[in-house]
Amino acid sequence: MRTLLLLFVIVITLPGCSTLTYYLDAVNGHAGILNQQRPVSEVIKDPGTRDAVRQALIQLQQARRFAVDVLLLPDNDSYRYYADIGREYAVWNVIATPELSVKPRQWCFLFAGCLNYRGYFAEYKAQAYAQQLQQQGDDTHVAGARAYSTLGWFDDPLLNTMLLKNEASRLGVLFHELAHQKIYIEDDPAFNEGFAVFVQQEGVRRRFEAQGRHEEVDRYRQTVARRARFHGLLLETREKLARLYASQQPAAVKREQKQQHFADLKQAYRQLKQQWNGYDGYDEWMQQPLNNAHLALIATYREQVDRFEKLLDHYNGDLTAFYAEVERLAKLSPEQRKTALINNVDE
Template structure:
């Protein structure tokens, strides 16, 4: 499940970062989302509201309140309204990377800075850009729908970010993850550092949902989430392993003992071998799930289309998460202190904050007492 910030804030910036047409679709798209938003109490009171939607909205309001009281997330206008978008995704993001690196192409915008994707409210527009990048620039591309995005709290004065039909029917734990993740973007956002922003929000969602399930959910919700998350973590571990292998392949592409042509051919051969091993290991993982009585093919499409852009996007969401989790443990599981520590970290230069997070993660991995993070919730 991808959770990225759509470029809406940039539309008020100076023209020159992108085309006027792109800004226009961003404005129209977000206005469309907000136009159909209704206050949750009104939807609940409407006799035409289906009972399953009514129950999900009530649950979402409980989760929203918990985010404020227990996770120190913002108490504002966001997630008190509901929008039925009548489509499968809120926006479609385009990511791109060269054939010999996992470094995402970046787009820069006024106010927001630079990010490693570009968002569209129309899937056809996203795919048109992807084709242009692939054919015109020779990049590997990924187009993916995302169920939610954040306006970083800047539009709370006009109603904030609404709950959306694209995620309201998620299982309880997943719904909580979504809301916690998006609210985290309103706490800390660093220009030009997608990995920092997304890893922080992912850490908040993981830590937050653990606390929610421990204190608020029933056994069925806890067990359901545990099954889903075990599968997700196994798949993410496989993608991390593959990213590490690809990094090694690309680092060796300029072997001094080969001419450029031979080096490129060797790199492509090694890359193909890594990708073949990835798909083989994924098939083995699926077989394990099936043998355990829980067959699942939800990652099949991702694996079939996996490329540098897909792995680059994945890295943005999990590369720095262990460091943030270690920071949370260092702060004694105190949410206000944790958020304050992240704000302080965000003021450091890019390389310094990355180094600090990696150091925290390494120390936590080496210290059994620190690694027992979940004891903080007991």
């Protein structure tokens, strides 16, 4: 009740009808999740709980303790409760760019600052907003998200959407969201997501290593390497498009070459699959009608991951020193922060 009252007070002070409607939807969506949550210990003991859910929750509670003791992530009541919200995704995010730009549009929010996407608790509302932006000429993409973070303002529950079949993916979502609670900078989404993705990867690897599960460590490293190579391919295409859009060519020529770049991307992916002996884990993603917005989302999450990896190497794997440096960088301006991070990893 305290949480909902606080959210309501915030909402009624907001100017603008559309802003008010959006925040009311957000309050209702979050409240709907909170109304369904139960202590994880209670769900585990409940004889009506499916065994697969029970085992996943036990595993995640053990990983929650590991996150505090080993990964030095926040120790609070987040992810000590569970809610089955009866859908595949927690929220749906709308990403948009101008037709001839790779730079994502931004939306600014209470608590979170400015982000490269706008989230909805109902898919149809996300799709409707994306369609509205398309009618204005934007490239758009609607992406489902398994979890979201209130950044430590409130205690976030575990959701059924986080109980992925793959164990590494389950652990990764947990560590990723806790990383946002550890360090978060308003108005620098690429830095925030790069940091959280890196902590996610480092956390999963360390968890498997701590359990002596060396085969899982090797498989996970292969997964991470494939993901990095695939995302690298997308970022290369994004760089080519950025150069195209910045050129002095007529808009009609840019549109034509834009489509050629995306066709070249699909061909490059087919060649990459051959190197992977036919591994098809990214086929579904590549079969979408791709546009600038898809690449903008990948850039937000992946552009700075390697820099954080090199930064931890710089501190010989010492997470305490690593976090201290990230917190120091957080106090800089976005451009200073980016330059400092590059300089740190190049030393």
